Amino acid sequence: MSFAEFDLGAFETAPPDRRGVLAVRLDRICRDTGFLVLRGHGVDAALIDGVWHAASGFFAQDSTAKRRLSPPYQGYPYGYLGPDAEALARSKGEDTPPDLKESFNGGPLSVPADANRDALAFCYQPTLWPDLPGFRTAWAAYYAAMEDLAARIMRAFAAALQLPEDHFDPFIANPISALRALHYPATTTAPLAKQQRAGAHTDYGSLTILLPQPGRKGLQVKQGQIWVDVPAPKDAFVINIGDLMARWTADRWVSTLHRVVATPGQAARQSLAFFHQPDWNAQIVPLDGSDAYPPVQSGPYLMEKFKATGV
Numbered sequence: 003m004s005f006a007e008f009d010l011g012a013f014e015t016a017p018p019d020r021r022g023v024l025a026v027r028l029d030r031i032c033r034d035t036g037f038l039v040l041r042g043h044g045v046d047a048a049l050i051d052g053v054w055h056a057a058s059g060f061f062a063q064d065s066t067a068k069r070r071l072s073p074p075y076q077g078y079p080y081g082y083l084g085p086d087a088e089a090l091a092r093s094k095g096e097d098t099p100p101d102l103k104e105s106f107n108g109g110p111l112s113v114p115a116d117a118n119r120d121a122l123a124f125c126y127q128p129t130l131w132p133d134l135p136g137f138r139t140a141w142a143a144y145y146a147a148m149e150d151l152a153a154r155i156m157r158a159f160a161a162a163l164q165l166p167e168d169h170f171d172p173f174i175a176n177p178i179s180a181l182r183a184l185h186y187p188a189t190t191t192a193p194l195a196k197q198q199r200a201g202a203h204t205d206y207g208s209l210t211i212l213l214p215q216p217g218r219k220g221l222q223v224k225q226g227q228i229w230v231d232v233p234a235p236k237d238a239f240v241i242n243i244g245d246l247m248a249r250w251t252a253d254r255w256v257s258t259l260h261r262v263v264a265t266p267g268q269a270a271r272q273s274l275a276f277f278h279q280p281d282w283n284a285q286i287v288p289l290d291g292s293d294a295y296p297p298v299q300s301g302p303y304l305m306e307k308f309k310a311t312g313v
């Protein structure tokens with residue numbers, strides 16, 4: 003099976019007829035799997051290199067240094083999560099051992115003046131910066147680039163849903179997205195029963211922009227009863243839609259179950275995942291005007307989901 007690809011630059015510069023055809027293709031992909039390889043993204047290679055090396059440098063530290071950035075209390079959304087901290091399958095009610103990974107997580111780069119108390123107490127908590135030269139600059143540059151890219155993808159999504167291209171703009175003026183660097187250590191022994199590098203889950207938000215380590219497989223999506231490998235090509239991102247977008251589209255689009263599989267003898271793997279999430283106050287109501295789902299507010303919705311995966 004070949005994996006779906008979409009060229010964003012080609013879409014943006016296409017004449018109207020061709021653009022319509024590409025929008026229909028994008029709709030088809032989001033209905034089938036909600037997963038695609040994104041080309042023509044225009045993100046500067048040096049900027050990607052910068053954050054990639056910053057993340058590698060962070061994970062290369064000893065565990066005492068990394069744990070200095072552990073969340074100060076349970077429920078704090080950012081900082082370093084060690085190998086024993088998270089089991090994503092628990093968000094699906096599956097009781098599994100912890101995922102074989104560690105992560106560093108950061109939030110929005112600035113706080114809007116009108117942020118409410120709940121938002122301030124959750125997604126606008128400060129990112130805990132490692133004391134590594136260049137880390138913060140590289141991370142922030144990549145975060146900003148992902149915000150821009152996500153906004154462009156949301157425009158393509160609007161076209162795919164036959165909405166005006168700026169339809170989503172008012173919902174993503176101050177998105178509360180998170181950036182997560184992931185490191186899956188090499189596996190030496192056999193994983194425990196039901197233990198994965200990332201247990202089967204769906205993402206929570208509008209869309210995820212993943213940068214997998216080129217050539218290093220492991221991410222899989224569930225298609226019917228089988229797990230299908232997601233390719234990890236160079237110079238491309240993997241995009242998938244999350245639960246909030248499935249809800250927004252009244253399940254026209256799917257938020258597909260995925261995992262990062264663990265097997266004995268795997269080399270270490272790194273990735274970067276940008277979880278795009280509409281503004282705290284954005285009201286998400288089914289776009290088709292149906293009552294498939296009651297309205298939800300983006301921020302509280304995310305907070306609920308977030309609570310489910312701690313170990």
Ligand SMILES: O=C(O)CCC(=O)C(=O)O
Binds near residue numbers: 184212221261272
């Ligand atoms: O590392 C990957 O390839 C995917 C990770 C993932 O799905 C997640 O953290 O939500």
Ligand SMILES: [Fe+2]
Binds near residue numbers: 204205260
């Ligand atoms: Fe995921």
